[in-house]
Amino acid sequence: MASTYNRPYSNKPGDHKIKLIWLVLYYGLAIHLPSSYSFMGKLFRAKAIRYALCKRIFLKCGKNVNIEHGCNFGSGLEIEIGDNSGMGINCTLPSNVKIGDNVMMGPQCFFLAFNHEYKDKSKSIRSQGYTDKKVTRIGNDVWIGREVLFTPGRTVKDGTVIAARTVVCKDFAPYSVIGGNPARLITTRE
Incomplete structure (x- = not known):
């Protein structure tokens, strides 16, 4: 996984209040800034603002x-992302x-953290709740x-290439x- 990180704040209880301010700024402003690759995105320094x-x-x-523009990552408090990586336009991550x-990520990728329970036939699926939350891990040099x-x-x-519109279920x-x-x-790249 990634080796070098900036970590200006620790995960002390008081830091969550500070992170809440950054989240409000992200979802209130930065998520709506234009794509980093567009003229307007470069003019407004959208990439630098979202990164900061x-x-x-x-x-x-x-x-x-x-x-990128429109990327939704929930609270983001447990996200780890390495050097030279990105999240594509309108991606949704837990x-x-x-x-x-x-890691290069195209637009509109969607990561699920949990699923619906459904095995108990005596109950409706709706009333069975959810499976435990699981972590998705993306290695290095992935497209x-x-x-x-x-x-x-x-x-x-590491080194995996995933074609557009793939459903990764194993x-x-x-x-x-x-x-x-x-x-x-x-195929393989080896």
Whole structure:
């Protein structure tokens, strides 16, 4: 996983109040700033503003991280993201995802942290609640295409390439190229 992080605040109880201020600024302003790659995004320094806020919110935040327009990460208090990595436009992540170094993420990716319980046939699915929250881990040097869906608790190993619109519902070996619904091995990079 990522090696070098900026961590201006610890996780002491009082720090959560300070992080709440950064969250309000992120969701009230920075999430709405234009894409970092657009003329207006460059003019308003959108990438720098979102980065400055997120490095104060996330548990760990590496150097040269890009959080794009519309990215929703809940409270973000447990997120770890490594150097030179990013979250794509309009991505949705739970607040506990772990992302390594040099990870490229396309727009509109969606990470699930838990699922609905459904095994007890004597109760409606609605009344059974949810499964335990699981952490999704993304290794180093990973390319995640547009609109990829991650089921809870996936581990994406180093060097993996995930095709656009893939539903990642199982884990694969390092340097895999995967795609489809459900995800299947297309080839390897080795």
